[in-house]
Amino acid sequence: MNHNDRLTRLRYGLDIKDEDMVEIFAMGGVTLSKEEVQALLKKQLTETTEAADERAENVYEMTCTDEQFERFLNGLIISQRGAKNDNEPALELNSGNANNLMLKKIKIALKLTSDDILDILEEAGVVISNSELSAVLRREGHRNYKPCGDRYIRNFLKGLALRYR
Template sequence: MTNNDVLRRIRYAFDLRDTKLVKIFANAGLMVDLEQVKRWLKKDDDEQMLELADVELASFLNGFIIEKRGPRSDGKKVEAETTLTKNLILMKLKIALSLQTDDIVGMLAKTGFSIGQSELTAFFRKPDHKNYRHCKAQFLRNFIQAIQEQYRPSTTQTRKVNNKVDTFNKPNATKSNQESTVKSYAKPRSKKTGAKTLYVNPNASKPETKLRVRKVLKLKPEDIYKQ
């Protein structure tokens, strides 16, 4: 895992613009221009790609700490290391994000990578300590991946929903696409079962309706009192 990989992954995890990267470098006292940043971010097989030196990545990480936590209370600036190990990269990211060892263990567990606190603590010890452990590229890669999922999560379901919304709101979207999108979001109607439909022949003549006359029985007074 190269220094350029670390810079590219941190940039993506926190959605940092190129101008923001220039500012972060400046936080640590290293003045760079946009052209340098763009060349550092290019792919390894690109002829325009410029390798990022240890001292330059150390300056970026020091500036990243200032960006996240502010300058030191004593006003002093940390000198960038000319030789940068993966243990130092791990330490600087831990400081920048104010992470505890149990935080890191939990973040890694979400990505399917398990590690004990004692093993993790060994990465942060001084190189001359008997329990010091060298950090390998695989662990650093998993740690930065865990950072990405923690600070810039992206799920398949979210991408699907965003694609549907973009299709509906797109100016050049066809009417059929918009109608299909609306139908997919519409609430399905409940169907009534057991209902019978009466067929009516449209060509059939209407039956004549006869007026009903109410018959009233009329009685004469003499018929009422007739014995």
């Protein structure tokens, strides 16, 4: 699962319009036009994306970089919760597992509790324990840290769509 897939599924799950996507990117510090945002979300039709090679990652007209994706998530937090005060440090770019980062930032943006996340996953048909969720939300490098797999993030985004659409 690449950043374009995550972005497309998140956009669908939260029912975000193209104009709002442009604004959210701008709040995160990335200037993109409406056409560029649409290119990030539109799959490129090639021979390799047809049934001959179903396991290949989806190819999009424009690739979403790590920085663009994280800045979008930061912009989503700002759009939902407002900008931080001047005396607070600015949002920093992090490296690490994109699925873990996405889950953490969506949790912050939508003011979700761990129980809310467990409920969203359960609506999508996935049951995990509170300790498993806690391990996924920990900082990378912590002894109990666990990377979040694509299956969990797909089902989380599916649950968001069921809840918010």
